[in-house]
Amino acid sequence: MSFFRSRWVEPPAGVTELEPTALAPGFRAAGVACGLKESGGTDVGIVAADEPGTVSALLLTRNAAAAAPIVVCRERCEAGAIRAAVVNSGNANAATGERGYADAVAMQERCAETLGLEPAAVAVAETGTIGVPLDIGRVIDGIDRAAAGLGEAEGGSFSAAIMTTDAGPKRCCVSAGGVTLSAQAKGAGMIEPGYATMLCFVQTDAVVADPEAELRQAVAGSFERITVDGQMSTNDTVLLQASGASGQPLPDGLLDAVLLQLALEIVADGEGASRVGRAAVTGAASNGEAERVARAIANSPLVKTALYGRDPNWGRIAQAAGQALAGAELPELGPGRIDAAEMAADTGEAELSVDIGRGSAAAHVFFSDLTHEYIRINAEYTT
Amino acid sequence: MSFFRSRWVEPPAGVTELEPTALAPGFRAAGVACGLKESGGTDVGIVAADEPGTVSALLLTRNAAAAAPIVVCRERCEAGAIRAAVVNSGNANAATGERGYADAVAMQERCAETLGLEPAAVAVAETGTIGVPLDIGRVIDGIDRAAAGLGEAEGGSFSAAIMTTDAGPKRCCVSAGGVTLSAQAKGAGMIEPGYATMLCFVQTDAVVADPEAELRQAVAGSFERITVDGQMSTNDTVLLQASGASGQPLPDGLLDAVLLQLALEIVADGEGASRVGRAAVTGAASNGEAERVARAIANSPLVKTALYGRDPNWGRIAQAAGQALAGAELPELGPGRIDAAEMAADTGEAELSVDIGRGSAAAHVFFSDLTHEYIRINAEYTT
Structure with missing residues (x-):
């Protein structure tokens, strides 16, 4: 297993890792x-x-200062019937006013037109610098060429198209229980002079009866459980698409x-990060309380x-x-309720736990460390 | 004016600065x-x-993991009739269990005994390392010697007794409207391997009809408006004592x-701080909203x-x-609603403002910058 390498991830039995640039x-x-x-x-891409x-x-960011593509997705997409997503990196199209909105609409419409889809079936995602107008002419040209070059083995080029300052691609293609699932993600905190952004696209041939419920549950246990700097992006987007062609359901836990x-x-690749921690809280009076404490620690x-x-x-x-x-x-x-021993260990992944002795609820949050490199990246980069 | 030196502080007319180590x-x-x-x-001290x-x-910290002296003050002090405060630095007496509580009680009782007061008239404050038992024998000896050495010009030695890693003393003695007010504070964020602590003691000969209301209002506009690292201490304490001997009320705003x-x-002396910012939010739908936004920025x-x-x-x-x-x-x-120009200026105090366009409420928070020195102090200090 080269993809499922964290101690905190338990893939379902029988999972096979395919070429990571493959698609379902x-x-x-x-x-x-x-x-x-x-x-x-x-x-x-x-x-x-x-x-x-x-x-x-x-699923879209709840940030009230959302970027144009988020607003376009909210207002103009049929979230349950997305056939395609068009993405650009290098410009977040955020805080770009009416022109930015029109540009995001133009991306959606051009992609729909070239693929023969309704605009509402096309999601738009963008990531990169903010407050800078998009060079929509170049993007439209890129959409035309990408549409003409769509291929079954192009998960690699698509993955590259969503990256900004990521140290490397974050992607996989896995199979289990007769279904295949591929995914491409990006995110490394705030490097561009504006917003942190986390994007993730997931494709599967499984039969998924309630994709929103499935995705919300999986996101609640993953992207909603991480923090690099506690800052919610204006552009975060997660898209799950399920064709049902395999006739099989998604294996539990995949x-x-x-x-x-x-x-x-994403946490390990967080700005300046050298280690990942898992803050585990037990003994809380409620799930909400457990999560609040875990986030405060993280x-x-x-x-x-x-x-x-x-x-x-x-x-x-x-x-x-x-x-x-x-x-x-x-x-x-005191030390009887807190275990911080692994923080001193020379490991990339460290657990720390606290039993707050108020009940039986629990929660955990994954987080990166705060380093000199974080300061260098964020203080020395000027707009 | 050498004490009132911030651009954001407006002392009342006619205020005179006395020797900063003097007491009311x-x-x-x-x-x-x-x-x-x-x-x-x-x-x-x-x-x-x-x-x-x-x-x-x-006024005492609301942190649920409060130190022993905080619990003693809550449980055993008559907050409206405090005659004396006994303080130590070098040990916060936090997370020290029943023994820590007994030690804080012993400090209160010894101070009361030597000064001929009821224990309930003596507040206890401590700051320093945590999780380490107090050497109560040494502290009791110190209390005896301090009580024997009480003097009208000893604001300087008292101020030194509450400092931990502060770059220098934070104190003043001022007069206006026929009253004198002296104050001594400490705080620089988290340097000792445990808890940040902010302590402040204020003495005046003014007549103060409702000291709790006066102090709460002044704290709401000062210590409650600052952040170094967003971390609430387990030991924060602010004490106001007013003798009424002058027969005059406190001038407005003093x-x-x-x-x-x-x-x-305290912010300027925050861990690794090189600059102080003021995040001002206008156009909020409520005061609570304005404050939430200002704190998020700060x-x-x-x-x-x-x-x-x-x-x-x-x-x-x-x-x-x-x-x-x-x-x-x-x-x-966008830039039409946000003014961040002073962040680029070479000044020690920088304003930044945002009009969120949702109403007419406003709030501000003062904060320190986040620097390489902060990382050095907090990552290289090991317990």
């Missing part, structure tokens, strides 16, 4: 360079399902395992620097938990 | 070294009011100005690193505001 049967993709990236890298009966689910591994790769700069410094500093964990529970009754959180 | 008439203090600090520095009719207000200047000194590591890097990165401000308002309607936050 019945899906085609492409990525081309249109000139948005100064590097000349691949920056426009399309992923499309052949099967007209493909069902889908589309989507969860794939999304969790991809989510952990987002504490004191805990994050301690993880970096390999310092098993249980006092910082107690402080963060106490802050999240301000005003509540709490037993004293 | 009718108050005495002392600080001695008892050996808690490895450096041999001053680490036990007492401040006391001569006047039996002195009124007071005592307490506010003193506490705001001290709060800003605590965003992306905004804090941009302040360090002198990057007028309005996109990061828009993103943080959008996150705080997740799910709400928001006009597009």
